[in-house]
Amino acid sequence: MADAWILHPDYRTPAVPAGTGPAPGPWRHPDGGQVMNGTYERALPGGQVEVVTVWYGYALSRWHGPFMPRFTSPMVSAWNLVLAQGLTAGPGAPSPYHDELWCDRWIAEALLYGRKPYGTFRLPAAEALDWFAGCGGTNLVYRARVEGDLVRVVAGTSERYVHLFDLDALIADYREALPRDLAEPAVAVLDAHRLHSPALHYVLPENGEERFARAPLPIRGLTLGYPPRETAARIVTASAEPASVRQAAAQ
Structure with a gap:
């Protein structure tokens, strides 16, 4: 039997709507019925932990992985996975993303303020130039190119993994x-x-992004600031897939 959900505060949790807005979603606290908002975890049998990220009562992600009690990092968060990919509760469901570049802006800010070690994003030219200026004094290294009306950036910290x-x-x-x-x-x-x-291995080389796409799951997940428990679950799932499927996914 699973334990009760426990809130794990995370400053990445998007703000709930103020004033008029969508109705809250169905996820509520069992005691009192307050709308859930944040990262919640509960223990499952067999040494597993279930994690759900909830925004304004809407579950944007839900997964389970093995208990991994030793490792923590301020650069790792279940919200990194959600907000970088723009995950939602389903088609047409309310979400915190105000426009099509919301996630790109979030990634750019997360990199600038050390909330994740590596990422790619697209911004209008004026915003991209402001971001480049903001990199001064940080450990970020980036490559950029113009794509139509936007500037596409791949960036990562020069700090070593160790x-x-x-x-x-x-x-x-x-x-x-x-x-x-x-x-x-x-x-x-x-x-x-x-x-x-991340900078030396996956940003500066001409083929850095291709190299990153081929990197093993433990490195990709860690470099993107995703929870290792979620990565471990992916490793187990991938190991059960036929070799042809694994090869196609790596390409």
Whole structure:
């Protein structure tokens, strides 16, 4: 039997509508019926944890993964996964995204303020120039190109992974959470990335984005600031897929 939902405060949680707006969604606290808003977790049997991100009563994501108690990072959040991809509760459901560039602006700001280590976004030229100016004094490195009326940017921090994250804690969590045949490849790629940085490995090279698209799941998830528990669940799912499906997904 699952435990009750526990709120885990996260400043990334989008603000709820003020004044007139859509009706709140169906997710409510069992005690009192208040509208849920934020990241909620609950323990499941078998050492699993279920995570749901709720905005104004609407569940924008819901997944479960293994319990990984050691690793934490201010650059990792369940909201990074949601807000970078513009996830919603379903077609036509209310969401916090005000326009088609909302997620791009969110990624740009998250990078600028150290809320995620790597990302791509598109902005109007004037906004992109302001963003470039704001990078002064940060560890961000970027590449940019004009695409029609927008500027597309790929950016990442020059900080090395070993300084960005507690890799030893993450490695210990993977070894405990996954079967050995899945854990050891994850451990190997994390070890190999200790002295790399998102900027040096995935931004500066001409083929950096292609290289990132081919990177193993533990690296892609961590570099995007996604929760390792969610990544671990993906690793398990991918291991059960036929080899032809895995190869197609990696291309």
